[in-house]
């Protein structure tokens with residue numbers, strides 16, 4: 001029998017893009033974990049959340065459950081807040097009661113995009129959208145609960161599961177459809193698996209507080225779409241379009257690159273450039 005103490009890991013929202021990336025990376029690392037899909041635990045149900053977290057009694061909980069449809073959050077504001085703010089508070093309180101560490105994921109959309117240099121963890125959030133507001137309210141509620149929290153802001157995620165920009169662009173190009181891609185919003189595209197990897201490394205080094213984690217470098221949606229098609233060997237007509245012409249219901253920051261230097265210093269390694277990460281992801285897609 002090994003003398004190592006087993007750490008119990010729990011994932012909420014495990015059916016989503018980031019939650020499923022955690023499951024894959026933890027399985028690859030031979031870690032034991034329990035994943036909870038929305039049908040297993042609805043975090044807006046305070047009693048169910050408390051009961052579930054008490055029964056599971058994890059050491060670390062990765063809170064990946066969230067309402068993430070940025071445009072829909074404008075018309076379904078109360079649902080976005082119920083999940084992202086109140087639901088996160090339910091999880092935080094239950095984690096505090098059982099002495100679990102909570103990892104809360106947040107977004108570049110807590111910033112207003114008026115800066116022209118990467119946002120550090122010291123910059124003041126000022127969300128432009130209901131989604132951004134609900135995520136920031138969630139951040140504040142989790143911190144106020146007094147739980148031992150690792151708060152990670154990330155941006156422009158793509159990965160194997162769910163509807164995400166990179167998969168959608170490739171799918172449309174394969175169907176021979178023309179594309180219109182926004183060319184005046186700048187951010188850092190990030191592979192969800194890299195977030196899972198780096199978060200697990202932070203947790204194993206007992207990091208707490210707020211960190212920004214993204215792949216490095218910056219791009220517009222147009223740059224990202226072009227690169228994804230070029231790596232995939234696909235050709236499709238891409239028309240650059242402005243934010244104004246696209247006219248989405250939710251306002252988004254024009255510039256939301258996050259400064260990941262704090263995590264680079266803490267872990268002693270550089271973030272992977274977004275083009276490299278994208279190439280690795282796309283090469284693995286058809287495997």
Ligand SMILES: NC(=O)c1ccc[n+]([C@@H]2O[C@H](COP(=O)([O-])OP(=O)(O)OC[C@H]3O[C@@H](n4cnc5c(N)ncnc54)[C@H](OP(=O)(O)O)[C@@H]3O)[C@@H](O)[C@H]2O)c1
Nearest residue numbers: 013015016017018038042043065066068105107154156157
């Ligand atoms: N995707 C991005 O570009 C991005 C960027 C920055 C930050 N983030 C943050 O990263 C985290 C993970 O996002 P993601 O991209 O993985 O989102 P996602 O793919 O939409 O996954 C979220 C998961 O949460 C589930 N969920 C929704 N409401 C729930 C509830 N009341 N109780 C329990 N589960 C619920 C969803 O289930 P259903 O699908 O069945 O509703 C889904 O499986 C979020 O905190 C998000 O704000 C994401």
